[in-house]
Structures are given as C-alpha cells and as structure tokens.
Amino acid sequence: MRKSRIPPWAAALLLAAAGTLAGPAATAAAPGIAATGYVALGDSYSAGVGAGGYLTAMPRCLRSSLSFPALWAAAHTPSSFGFTACDGARTGDVLKNQLGPLGPRTGLVTLTAGGRDAGFTSVMAACAVGGSGTCLSALAKARSATDGTLPGNLDRLYSAIRGRAPAARVVVLGYPHLYQLHGSCSVGLPDTERSALNDVSDHLNEVLAARAAAHGFTFVDVRSAFAGHEICSPDPWLHSVDWLDLGESYHPTATGHSLGYLPRLTDVL
Numbered sequence: 218m219r220k221s222r223i224p225p226w227a228a229a230l231l232l233a234a235a236g237t238l239a240g241p242a243a244t245a246a247a248p249g250i251a252a253t254g255y256v257a258l259g260d261s262y263s264a265g266v267g268a269g270g271y272l273t274a275m276p277r278c279l280r281s282s283l284s285f286p287a288l289w290a291a292a293h294t295p296s297s298f299g300f301t302a303c304d305g306a307r308t309g310d311v312l313k314n315q316l317g318p319l320g321p322r323t324g325l326v327t328l329t330a331g332g333r334d335a336g337f338t339s340v341m342a343a344c345a346v347g348g349s350g351t352c353l354s355a356l357a358k359a360r361s362a363t364d365g366t367l368p369g370n371l372d373r374l375y376s377a378i379r380g381r382a383p384a385a386r387v388v389v390l391g392y393p394h395l396y397q398l399h400g401s402c403s404v405g406l407p408d409t410e411r412s413a414l415n416d417v418s419d420h421l422n423e424v425l426a427a428r429a430a431a432h433g434f435t436f437v438d439v440r441s442a443f444a445g446h447e448i449c450s451p452d453p454w455l456h457s458v459d460w461l462d463l464g465e466s467y468h469p470t471a472t473g474h475s476l477g478y479l480p481r482l483t484d485v486l
Contacts, residue, residue, distance in 0.1 A: 252324035252384035254297035257286030258315045259329040262392065262478075263302035267456050267468030278303035279464070283471040285478035286327055297322065304464070307333040308370040312377055319381035326378055326387045327482065331425050334370055335363045340417070341467050344410055345458050352410045356417050363421050368428055375432040388485060389429040389436050390478060391422040393443035393455065395467055400449025405458070411449070435485055442477045 257263055265271075265284025272280045280300055281287065290298040299318025303310070308330045319326065332338075336359045344352035378387055395418065396411035406414075419440075426436040446454040454473030458466045469477060 250321045251296065252322055253295055254299070254318075254320075254322045255286075255290055255293075255295035255325045255327075256299040256318045256323050256382070256385075257284075257290075257302050257327050258311050258378070259302040259327070260306045260311075260333055261302075261304040261468060262329040262332070262390075263327065264304050264306075265302075265474060266304050267465040268471040268474050270471070275303070281471075281474075283474055285474040285482060288475060288479050289327075289482060295325065299323075302329075305333065306330065308367075308374045312374045316377060316381055319378065319385070321382075321384060323382035323385045325486070326382055326385045327390060328378070328387065329390050329392070330374065331363075331367055331371065331421060332392055334367045335359045335417075335421055337421075340414070344406055344414065345466075349407070349410060352406070353413060356413050359417050360420055363417070363424050367421075367424060371425070371428040372432075375428065375434060379432060386486070387429075387432075387434040388482065389425055389434050390482065391425055391436065391438050391440070392418055393439050393469070393473075393477065394418060394447050395455060397445070397447040397450040400447070401451060402449035402457075405449075437481050437485055439478055439481050442481045443473065446473070446477065 261279065263284065263286055264279050265281025265287065266279045268281040268283040270282040272282055274280070280302065286300060286302065297318070301315035301318060303315065306315070311328070311330050336355070340352075340355045340359050343355035375387070378385075394415045396406070396415060398408050398412055422438060422440070426438070429436040443454055446452055448455050448457045454470050454477050456465045456468050456470060
C-alpha cells in the first residue's frame with residue numbers, strides 16, 4: 218500500500234480547516250442540552266395582578282394562575298417553568314432578583330418591565346387624586362424618565378438575560394392603552410388626561426420596542442388586542458380605580474390575560 222506523502226504539518230492544517238468549516242454543523246449534530254424551558258420575568262403585568270387566582274408561593278408578588286405566563290405554560294407544557302415576575306418590580310429588581318431560573322436549558326423568556334421605571338405608579342396616583350395640572354406634570358416626568366434613565370436600565374437587563382440564557386427566544390411585551398376616549402365613563406378623569414395617559418404609554422412602548430430590537434428580542438404590541446376593551450369601553454379588560462383594592466387598579470383582568478396578552482404571545486411563537 219502506498220503511504221501518504223502529505224507531511225504531518227500539512228495534515229494538521231487540513232484537519233484544522235475541516236474543523237473550522239464543519240464547526241456549526243458539527244455543533245448542531247452533536248447531542249446537546251434541549252433549550253425547552255420557559256421563564257417569565259417582569260412586573261405586575263406579567264405576575265398577573267388583577268387577574269385573581271393568586272398562588273401561595275411568594276404571596277407578596279401576587280403571581281396568578283390566571284396570568285398569561287401561567288396560561289401559556291399550562292397550554293404548552295414546557296420542560297420547566299420559572300415564574301419569577303413580581304408585583305412592583307422595576308428593571309433593577311428583575312435584574313437583581315428574578316434571573317435565577319435562566320440557563321442553557323431556557324428556550325423562552327417573556328418579560329414586561331419599564332412601567333415602574335417610568336413612574337407610572339406615581340402618575341396614576343397623581344391623576345386619580347390630583348387635579349389636571351398635577352396629572353399632566355406627573356406625565357411629563359414619566360416621559361422624561363422614559364427617555365432618560367429607562368433605555369440604559371433596559372440595556373443592562375436585556376444583556377444580562379442574553380448572557381444567562383444564550384439559546385432563549387426572548388419576548389418583550391408592551392402595555393395596552395388604559396382608556397377608551399369618548400367612552401362610557403361619566404365620572405373620573407377628563408378625556409384630555411386620558412388621552413395624555415395613552416400618549417405616554419405609546420411612548421413607553423416605542424422605547425421598549427427599540428431596545429428590544431437592538432438586542433435581537435421580539436417585541437409584542439398588545440394595544441391592538443385591547444382595542445375596544447380599555448377602561449370606559451363597554452367591555453373593559455382592565456380594572457379602573459378600585460378604592461377598595463388600589464393595587465389592582467389599571468391592571469388587566471383575567472380576561473385581559475386570556476384574550477389580550479395570551480393570544481398575542483401565542484401569535485409570535
């Protein structure tokens with residue numbers, strides 16, 4: 218049998234080149250960790266505040282079995298479900314306290330975050346109990362925070378999510394309009410303030426969408442899903458001001474999660 222005349226150093230180079238060219242295919246073919254787990258992060262909109270059916274674990278977070286993350290997990294049975302979204306969470310709270318379940322096995326991450334950073338809780342309090350000037354001033358501050366500190370906060374959070382869950386599809390969900398203008402409400406805020414609230418919510422969604430796109434994440438706009446079901450509509454999917462339970466005010470109902478958020482999430486997956 219004739220011996221090969223390729224010198225050892227040339228053979229080594231050929232092997233190295235072959236490995237480089239075949240790298241992605243070899244990685245795909247090699248047995249690996251299935252990234253099929255689901256982790257739901259975020260604030261009260263992901264936790265399910267306002268939907269009822271609250272889970273006993275971490276009761277302060279008001280995580281609901283009727284929230285869109287819990288409903289999606291029940292319908293699709295992921296290999297694992299990490300539900301760390303919590304009422305009142307800012308982006309920094311998500312970064313500090315909620316990323317534990319993320320890892321190589323995470324295939325899907327959903328997230329709502331940014332409303333607290335923008336100061337919407339203070340805005341709603343100011344608009345509910347203050348006059349028009351107080352409400353509009355609070356909205357101006359919220360818009361300033363949305364443009365000022367929020368983008369950097371989102372970048373830090375999104376980078377951390379990607380670093381911990383490199384194989385995950387990350388879906389950032391936005392916030393609905395709160396009010397239907399010229400609706401059925403006979404008391405409460407005038408339409409001028411309701412319109413201003415919707416405008417600031419629109420701006421927040423624009424910032425969320427832009428930062429999500431910059432990180433290669435999917436942004437889901439839920440405003441169309443809630444159209445015709447805002448506060449002051451004939452069939453609202455959001456709680457209006459509830460003086461007996463202020464925490465649920467301006468949050469989606471169980472129907473808002475099942476017919477608003479859930480279908481929009483399912484559409485993109």
